[in-house]
Amino acid sequence: MSADTTAKLPWFRRSYRNFSLEEKYAVLGMILIAPTVMTFCAVIAYPLIAAIYLSFFSIYTPTMEGHWVGFSNYATLLQSGEFWRSLWNNIIWTVGTLTLQILFGILVAMMLHQNMVFRSLARSLVLFPYFLSTVVAVLVWKWLFNDLYGVLNHLFMWAGVIDMPVDWLGKMPNAMLSLIFVGAWKYFPFVVIAVLARLQSIPEELYEAAKIDGAGVFARFFDVTLPQLKDVLVVIILLRTIWDFKEFDLINLMTGGGPIIATQTLSLMVYKEAFALNQMGASSAVAVLMMLVMLVFMALYLRKAKGPSE
Amino acid sequence: MSEVHINHVYKRFGDVTAVDDLSLLFKAGEFVSVLGPSGCGKTTLLRMLAGLETPSAGEISIGDKVVNDLPPGSRDIAMVFQTYALYPHMTVRGNIEYPLKKRRTPKAERAVKVKDAAELLQLEELLDRKPRQLSGGQQQRVALGRALVRDPAVFLLDEPLSNLDAKLRAHMRAELIQLHERIGKTMVYVTHDQLEAMTMSHRIAVLRFGVLQQFASPDEVYRKPANEFVAGFIGTPSMNFIAGEIDNSDGKLTFCGGGVALSVQAGLLPDGLIADGDKFLVKMGFRPEDIFIGDQGDDALVSVVEPTGHEVIVLIDLNGNEVVARVNPDVRLKAGDKVKLRFRPDKLHFFGTKEGIRLNV
Ligand SMILES: Nc1ncnc2c1ncn2[C@@H]1O[C@H](COP(=O)(O)OP(=O)(O)OP(=O)(O)O)[C@@H](O)[C@H]1O
Numbered sequence A: 001m002s003a004d005t006t007a008k009l010p011w012f013r014r015s016y017r018n019f020s021l022e023e024k025y026a027v028l029g030m031i032l033i034a035p036t037v038m039t040f041c042a043v044i045a046y047p048l049i050a051a052i053y054l055s056f057f058s059i060y061t062p063t064m065e066g067h068w069v070g071f072s073n074y075a076t077l078l079q080s081g082e083f084w085r086s087l088w089n090n091i092i093w094t095v096g097t098l099t100l101q102i103l104f105g106i107l108v109a110m111m112l113h114q115n116m117v118f119r120s121l122a123r124s125l126v127l128f129p130y131f132l133s134t135v136v137a138v139l140v141w142k143w144l145f146n147d148l149y150g151v152l153n154h155l156f157m158w159a160g161v162i163d164m165p166v167d168w169l170g171k172m173p174n175a176m177l178s179l180i181f182v183g184a185w186k187y188f189p190f191v192v193i194a195v196l197a198r199l200q201s202i203p204e205e206l207y208e209a210a211k212i213d214g215a216g217v218f219a220r221f222f223d224v225t226l227p228q229l230k231d232v233l234v235v236i237i238l239l240r241t242i243w244d245f246k247e248f249d250l251i252n253l254m255t256g257g258g259p260i261i262a263t264q265t266l267s268l269m270v271y272k273e274a275f276a277l278n279q280m281g282a283s284s285a286v287a288v289l290m291m292l293v294m295l296v297f298m299a300l301y302l303r304k305a306k307g308p309s310e
Numbered sequence B: 001m002s003e004v005h006i007n008h009v010y011k012r013f014g015d016v017t018a019v020d021d022l023s024l025l026f027k028a029g030e031f032v033s034v035l036g037p038s039g040c041g042k043t044t045l046l047r048m049l050a051g052l053e054t055p056s057a058g059e060i061s062i063g064d065k066v067v068n069d070l071p072p073g074s075r076d077i078a079m080v081f082q083t084y085a086l087y088p089h090m091t092v093r094g095n096i097e098y099p100l101k102k103r104r105t106p107k108a109e110r111a112v113k114v115k116d117a118a119e120l121l122q123l124e125e126l127l128d129r130k131p132r133q134l135s136g137g138q139q140q141r142v143a144l145g146r147a148l149v150r151d152p153a154v155f156l157l158d159e160p161l162s163n164l165d166a167k168l169r170a171h172m173r174a175e176l177i178q179l180h181e182r183i184g185k186t187m188v189y190v191t192h193d194q195l196e197a198m199t200m201s202h203r204i205a206v207l208r209f210g211v212l213q214q215f216a217s218p219d220e221v222y223r224k225p226a227n228e229f230v231a232g233f234i235g236t237p238s239m240n241f242i243a244g245e246i247d248n249s250d251g252k253l254t255f256c257g258g259g260v261a262l263s264v265q266a267g268l269l270p271d272g273l274i275a276d277g278d279k280f281l282v283k284m285g286f287r288p289e290d291i292f293i294g295d296q297g298d299d300a301l302v303s304v305v306e307p308t309g310h311e312v313i314v315l316i317d318l319n320g321n322e323v324v325a326r327v328n329p330d331v332r333l334k335a336g337d338k339v340k341l342r343f344r345p346d347k348l349h350f351f352g353t354k355e356g357i358r359l360n361v
């Protein structure tokens, strides 16, 4: 068989030796991505499909036995107050903590960008909350917030801000505010790192040109800094939205969703349905709905990550 | 249109004295170049005029106002940066308009001024583009436009052409000269390119290590360099130097050095510089175009011939001294040729050996 006729056969009817260089590279490429693809299937695709599948069943968690119920899990959820309350809590938590993270993150990044004493020390210290394990951080904060022994109440009383100990975690809106605050404290360093890196790459001449053009401090921030930060902020906001939206450990450890369900977010509801109420099917349905919400942010992020701005 | 008065200005960065006791007076409407090798303090001087850097000592006035304590925005100056420093997220229009906006110019007036500047700099077609969609020359014009709309008393330009290719640079040079003629503002132009300084300016301030070497017209800087440094810095190829001595016997001055003996034309050096019967150590300088290759004069050997098209640069070995000559391309020379050199007697420069001060009258 001549080379010409071999080349015309479909690839699967030829031996590797007769592949064109391009085809050989394609084979190599497939071999190289195979481990990633398989891992992806095992840890992401399978659980995802399983969750969707389970959400159509009524399942008793300990035995994992159940029967097909179609969309009834979804119907029940969408009619229940708890689901909507959790979604609402989730939104409040995400918007609140993210806003604080961004504002505080930009502010601290700008401070660390200035020439100040102990700058490199401060730059590493600022990362501390981000590197601290959530469990440890929450334990510390819980003690600070403790209504009887907490330093916070003690200090505020001493300073005369309050005249009775405040229940920081057991009452609304305190509990949600405390969560939002601790979330911001824990995650603002991420914003600092990203924003600081970007700040350092803004050419100094832009600020000098703006000074000569008559821009004051605020004008320089809004006309030079902010536009330059725009791209990085969009990415930070999308990433942090996704991460904050599905936050579980911090909330679960701080308030456990309480008082009652006042700070319960969807992740906590998934957990509660599955392991406290033993309703794996309903739990999966919450998870799937939660995923649908997050899909919107994910799509935005992917679009942003793929194409350049404009 | 204002005078700029720089009065005993110093600028120190730690141990480095970037600008050292500088005093200069730029006349209103004058185009002044600040010229010098890299690191001589040109940018520092300009930044002090702009208010981006405060002098360590001394006083700067623009018009009749001392501006030492005025922020950049209140100095009535505009600056064009080497890197243009255009606001990347704003359109060309936005960039040009920005200084007006910050000065709360009414919208209608802004539109008129932007339009005028765009017309002057031929930017009308580009007004809605972003800086990154422009070529280097166009960006440069936008930066000029942003300076222009403000109608400032003084323009400060920091090597604005150095990022452009040779052809565009020549073109922009001509445009800048025209622009200056049209608007007649005081312009301070920093460059390390002597061609730019020589072709564009009314006067050139030559700096070295932060110290003023000479402040004079291009013609004077070229023909009467104040010292050996200026003489060697201005002109390409640069001036040739031969160390030697001048002796005075019976009022007749003769230069001896580098194996040549030349009688020094009367009137070239001040009377009484060298007493009768005395000797004086000097450096003799002469420009490449002021030597002739012919059949009379001192023996020399051609070592390298570099044709550039309109002229030929010849490296000549004159008794061990390397001498550069600029000759007509019709003169056929090649390496190894034995030639004879003559100097133009009225174009010899003499410098003292210690500080390199010009000795000529
Ligand atoms: N911010 C600074 N800190 C310390 N030293 C500086 C600073 N700015 C300038 N210098 C020093 O001052 C001297 C003059 O610098 P300057 O930038 O004015 O030179 P220049 O003439 O503009 O050179 P070039 O032609 O390379 O732009 C240099 O020795 C430089 O190292």
Ligand SMILES: [Mg+2]
Pocket (backbone or CB within 6 Å): B042, B043, B044
């Ligand atoms: Mg410079």
